[in-house]
Amino acid sequence: MTGNDEMSAAAWRARVDKVLKGADFDRALVSRTVEGVDILPLYSKAIGAARAVRAQPGRWTVTQRVDHPDAASANALAKADLEGGASALTLAFAGSAGARGFGVAADRLGDVLEGVAFDVVSLSLEHPPFAYEGAIDALSDLATRRGYDIGRLLIDCGVDPIGDMARTGTKPAGAPVGPALGEVLRQLRGRGFASPVFRADGRIHHEAGSSDAQELAGVLASALSYLRGLEASGFSLEEASGAISFLLVADADEFMTVAKFRALRRLWREVEAACGLGASPIQIAAETAWRMTTRRDPWVNLLRATTAAFSAAIGGADAITVLPFTAPLGLADAFARRMARNTQIVLSEESNLWRVADPAAGAGGFEALTNALVEQAWSLLQTIERAGGLPSMLESGAWQAAIAEKRKERAQLISRRKLPLTGTTEFPNLAEQPVEPLMPAPAVPGSAAEPDFPPLGSFRLAEPVERLRDRAEDFEKATQHPVAIFLATLGEPPAFTAREGFARGLFEAGGVRAVVAGEVINSPQALAAAFRASGAKSACLCSSDATYALPAGDATHVGDTLAEQAARTLKNTGCVFLALAGRPGDREAAYREAGVDAFIYAGLDVVAFLNDAHACMGLPIERD
Template identity: 40%
Template sequence: MNGAKLLKQTEFGAFDRAAWQALAEKSLAGAAFDKALVSRTDDGMAVQPLYDRARDASLLPRVKPEARWMITQRIDDVDPSRANAQALEDVAQGATGLSLIFEGAPNAFGYGLPATPEALARVLDGIALDSTHLRIDAHPMSRACVDWLVALLTARKVDPDKLSLSFGIDPAAVFGGTGRLRMSVEALLASLPQSLAHFFGLGVPGVLLEADGRAFHNAGATEAQELGIMLAGAVSHLRMFEEARQPLIYATPHIGFALCVDQDQLLSMAKIRAMRKLWQRAQEACSIAPTPGLIHAETSWRMMTRLDPETNILRTTIACFAAAAGGADSIAILPHSIAHGLPDSFARRVARNTQLVMADESHVDFVADPAAGSGGVEALTDGLCEHAWAEFQAIEADGGLLRSLAGNRLQARIREARESRAKAYRDGERSIIGTTLYPLKSERPISTLDAERRPPSQEGVAFCEALGPLRTDETIEVRA
């Protein structure tokens, strides 16, 4: 029997939704269908128990769907020599990318490399830069770091055509994540176009500007708020390219995105896909032929727990799968012990091997955009686009992302979402495995590296803190 005939014989007929719902309600024994089987996201989107297939869906794959995502390891040790040893081990053991986290970065979580050209040179000693994706996390010295890295690449005579770089320059992420800027908003907006023209003069390849939503996610933003913030950041980058007199069509390859993925697999997949659709729509509005942007996904800091930290391995595994299946171009996993201190080699190895198993054994990258056509994921994707666009419009009405932050308007919306989520944990409406659900009678000891943790610039709504005081005010309050 040929395949087409077999498929026709085994094809399921159309289902009767009304009949299915009647049977479902009967099994609920009087419980309300909407309360028992319909859940809602933090943005208020209804998640139905059953969806029709989305037959008009389009593919939203990673930038290079024929290749796997870049397996990226965080390099955030305060000791450059120790960080160099970690980087060499990571690359030797299968990592294809390194994410350099400097002190003062919104996502340094109290640690980070010294922000000096000497530290940069030391940590990259022995690293094959022409075959390793290199990203620099957003931090107050991002623009200076470009010059440091260009000088290092020149000294090492690296072929620019073989480089894969992301410089992660995003003043809004620094402003939102630390509460500080090195100059006034007005001075920054006036100076960035000139800096951008300078970077173009250097011939720097790769992503220069990044729309980074991670600091806002970790401070408590909803998925749509994070996406709206990132879209507003990307649009502000386009304006800077325009003011620097750079054609927008040449600007888009130099703009990238960074976001968080968490234990909600389907919603995290939809978030990455929604970012691609939003960026496409923004480019169309600017009369630019849409090109996909590089998306870096990092597992959520706010979902990490201090209690029963081994369960963080499960959470980050789900988040990593969501990022890979959702089409992220590069992925970084926070080691499971990070809430206790600077992760040791074992925790780093677990984080690295989680990605390697997914890529080399599970082949999660085998299908480009496997969620395309899934009624549930497509509905979440479109819903996130709608809510994110509304957040983007609110930010634009505030005068743009930096001015919205300076006026504490964006912070107020994030704070409301954060407090609502925290209340749900305190009231028992949400649970945390290993913390509020199935807590251990006694905690096992955790090994971390010897490193002094600096006062954190932002903590996010860590799961382990969800039932107690929230320590994120520094993140979303702009200090004088």
């Protein structure tokens, strides 16, 4: 900063302190990300920060997944993607994690890629755990039969034995980074494959619930293990480094996603420097986050994916895959695939995002986030290295435990609605029309073999809330009776409107339909009549604290407030479960004596509360 900048910052802070009138600056204006990084209200321009640009300047590669189990259908969808603007295909083979129970068959690869020009389309492979030979052999034979020079094709082979270990909880027959690693590279280079062979994949960590720093550290640790194993197998560090590609997850958190992609390039430069290597471009692919997708109101997935793709592009991803918005429901149809690729095409061609290299460079906020992630990820990488590397940490269960802790923290934020999921925890729509995929998502069977250590699972953030909705809908279908709650609005609309809206959103997130009287309730008799007319067996009092505390008219219990009178009226009319919107304060005992069973308020554990509410309403539930 220059002297004038310091004076400007000091003058700004003085004015802010004056407005705050003694309030704590950090509490008022400094926020914190889920990752624990402080976000300041004002940053200075960053001077001299390292740039993070794509390996190849210009447009990023628009990638589409090929995962239809029928070869002819997969071919038709893939060609439609390429004709519609995609420039790369990811072949998700049956049994691979990314296929999600679907996937193409390696022995039908010729039919899947019929009419696809290998020399103008990039290909990326995703294999079943520890089983990459069949797909690579099939692709090699197919390319040779069609007269292609394999050395000139852009094929990311996607071999990731450490990722396979993490997904399955299984230790391979040989060490995942031992001599077999070098033999794989030696064979594929001998057959002409010139592109990256090994992939350091962040999806397994992210889907298990990792923080961004943990994802970065996991990716770096895998790549470093591959680098070390290949060097021990006789390859130079330069050859080994060129054999590794990277894949990170793009999330709906724009700022953290941009920082994460920028941080990886800086972190790998640190690894190269520590190994005595000169800086060289690395290939970083992006895929939009599986864990952020929702089955409820899946159209909102389009918005989340757009933010994620935008962030990956700004962060410098070389290739981007946007998951179709119906992915959590099952196999995507042509429309969902078109929306996925068009999301990128609009960002690239209409918004011109590709024209600026590292647009976040020099922005104080982005540089601060990038620096924070670099420091956190490097510290975690050192922890992994001290433990003997990622394979050792997986075998001990320590890495799984660390990620599980972060997953638990994030789940609590969602359950308390501090990390909103639009359409699921916020603004649920019980009248939404179903969206039908080509095929519904199958139940992916677990491994019959006992794992050697705990595998890293795959979770979506919305799952606990979606299960509540599913349970309520199943109960309604079985009983032909709606799961509903009557919102007993006390006083005039200005008093109850805010809490009525809050209660409606909270209960409907769990599939409980909110019913209101539609008129001002001005007596116990009117309240009882409105409750009976609603058809509900449960109710929630909604109004302001001041209205709750008003003395009851014609109280049968001396000293009753309006809220207590209303509670007694509803209980006497047959209400089996009664909630009150708002914190009870020092009236809790009186409210409970009058019949209130529970209280709802901002910061409540919504999932736990709705589980209890379902039980009180007679829904069969499963306890952990």
